[in-house]
Amino acid sequence: MRRFLAILSVCSASALAEPSVMRFSIAESWSMPLIRLEDQVPVQGILFDLMQAVAREAEITPQYHVLARLRLEQAMLDGDIDVRCYVASDWLNERPGNFIWSVPLIRQRDLLVGRAGDTLPGGLAQLTAQAIGTVLGYTYPALQPLFAQHLLQREDSRNQDLALQKLQAGRYRYAVSNQLSLQWFNRQQPAEQRLRPLLLLEEQDLGCMVRNDPNIPAQRVLRAMVRLKQSGEVERIVQRYTQAAELQSADQ
Structure with missing residues (x-):
């Protein structure tokens, strides 16, 4: 019995240690410097770097779901995505009550x-x-x-x-x-x-919306976004791409 309980305890600890998987939406209408897709997989861009930073800070595993811009709201209502970024409240026809707003992250x-x-x-x-x-x-x-x-x-x-x-x-x-x-x-x-x-x-300031569900670490993700904003990491991500654009323009 003790051996069984010890095994169960190890398995439970292992399960708790595994990062939570959270589904981030990607609008297919985004282009660089916001995001670059290869075979419908994000590989570069301000928003990709931001989402990767959030995932590291919150210790979660991100999954990226590329959707048509007009499908995003329905995906939120259907519970098909957990995090939607680069959004403002007045862009929404309906405001899903089961999503929590992050702090403002990027000025557009x-x-x-x-x-x-x-x-x-x-x-x-x-x-x-x-x-x-x-x-x-x-x-x-x-x-x-x-x-x-x-x-x-x-x-x-x-x-x-x-x-x-x-x-x-x-x-x-x-x-x-x-x-x-x-x-x-x-x-x-x-x-x-x-x-x-x-x-x-x-x-206007744009932020992210995180699904308020007890089965996902929503508050952990929101706190991660606060830390990234307060530390200046969000601004550094944006500057990497804006400075690259300015330098290349100056060289021509």
Whole structure:
């Protein structure tokens, strides 16, 4: 009996020592510097590095689930993912009550972008009767009234990089891009062809949402995010990619 209890104790301790597995969502509309996928597996990028850092800090094993942007909310409601990052509350049609918000992690600036030499002296009032480059499934509160009144038309691309490629190719005159993606895109362009920000549309803090389930270490993950933010590790991850983009642009 004692031997059985000893074996049971060892097995229980071993099971407790095994890292918990948590499912992180990856939006297939993300592109560098946020994330790079190879065969639907994340291998690089700000958000990949951030999720890896969270997993190490919280001592969990991450699983990455690549989903269409429009599928993310339903996946949360169905309990198919445990952590969703790079999200703001006003992006959600429904706010799942069984998810807990993290501290704000990354500041995003959404910009109206044009080609080299373009200007927008009239601001948003100048944008009428034309298509604007957008990303499928993304919301743009500053432009939504113009979309709703059919004064502007969305021209959706699968991801942010494609939207900027189309802008450079002249498919439309303006597009919306977050600042990080614009900097990354421009690093590959000669100075005279770099796209330029024309107008700040919106600026907001983005965080993560963690499923509140007693079967997963939600609070451990949330505390890990607090430590990473307070230690400056989140900013260092972002800077690694933004500085790389700036250095490459400067060399061209």
